[in-house]
Amino acid sequence: MIMAMTKMLEIHDTYTNNHSKSVAEIATKIAEHMDISKEKTKEIYWAGIVHDIGKTIIPSEIINKKGKLTDEEFxxxxxxxxxxxxxxxxxEELKDIANYVRYHHERWDGNGYPDGLEGEDIPLIAQILTVADTWNAMTSDRSYRKALPKEVAKEEILKNKGSQFSPNVVDAFIDLLENVKLEYNLGRSNA
Structure with missing residues (x-):
């Protein structure tokens, strides 16, 4: 089931497919570094794989738009x-990760979407997905811009610690980058 869904996503949007695989890998590394259980770490991997599956409904003209999105498109x-x-x-096999997919654009400060959850009300796995998703989006070429340099992306993550991102998840992620020597380009997709 999951592989069929990811194939649909790949057909619809090559970037999102590569991005999803990368987010799954990065999120899994963060979860392991935070000593999250093997069961939950497996869930985070699969949530990363399907976190953008809802984009299959979005018209490809919007997904692949070269310029800035209009307010309506956003x-x-x-x-x-x-x-x-x-x-x-x-x-039955995917219901446990459905909420993580729903909440992966929530922000620590409550200014995210779709529900405006904040802080610890956001499931930890969704908090991790948010950091992994943002890192990969910033460090990958997109249809509308080139990848940001890794140091710039790292500073952006740090700047948004406690507002966009969970402080604990950011600390774990930065520790991975700096001390565990997580490859800075892990998950980098240039589709």
Whole structure:
């Protein structure tokens, strides 16, 4: 089931497919570094793989747009966590990760979407996905911009610690980058 869903995503948007695999790898490394159980670490891997599955509903003209999105287009993009959640919630094998998919764009300060959750109300796995997702998005070429230098992306993550991101997850991620020597380009996709 998961592989069929990811194949649909790959057909619809090559960047998102590569991005999803990278997010799954990065999130798994963060979870392992935070000593999260093997069961939950497995869940985070699969949540990373399908976190953007709701984008299959978004028209490819919006997904692959070269320029800045209009406000209306961004409102459509912001629906993909809900669409992903809806696709997963009734599946016996995927229902446990449905909420992580729904909440992967929530912000620590409550200014995220779709539900405006904040702080510890956001499931830890979703908090980890948020950091992994953002890191990979910043350090990868996109249809509308080139990848940011790794040091710039790292500073952006640090700058948003406690506002966009969980402080504990950022600390674990930065420790991976600096002390465990996580490859800075882990998960980098240039599709």
């Amino acid at each position: 409102e459509i993009i912001k629906k993909h966590p809900i669409w992903g959640y809806e696709a997963l919630k009734n599946s």
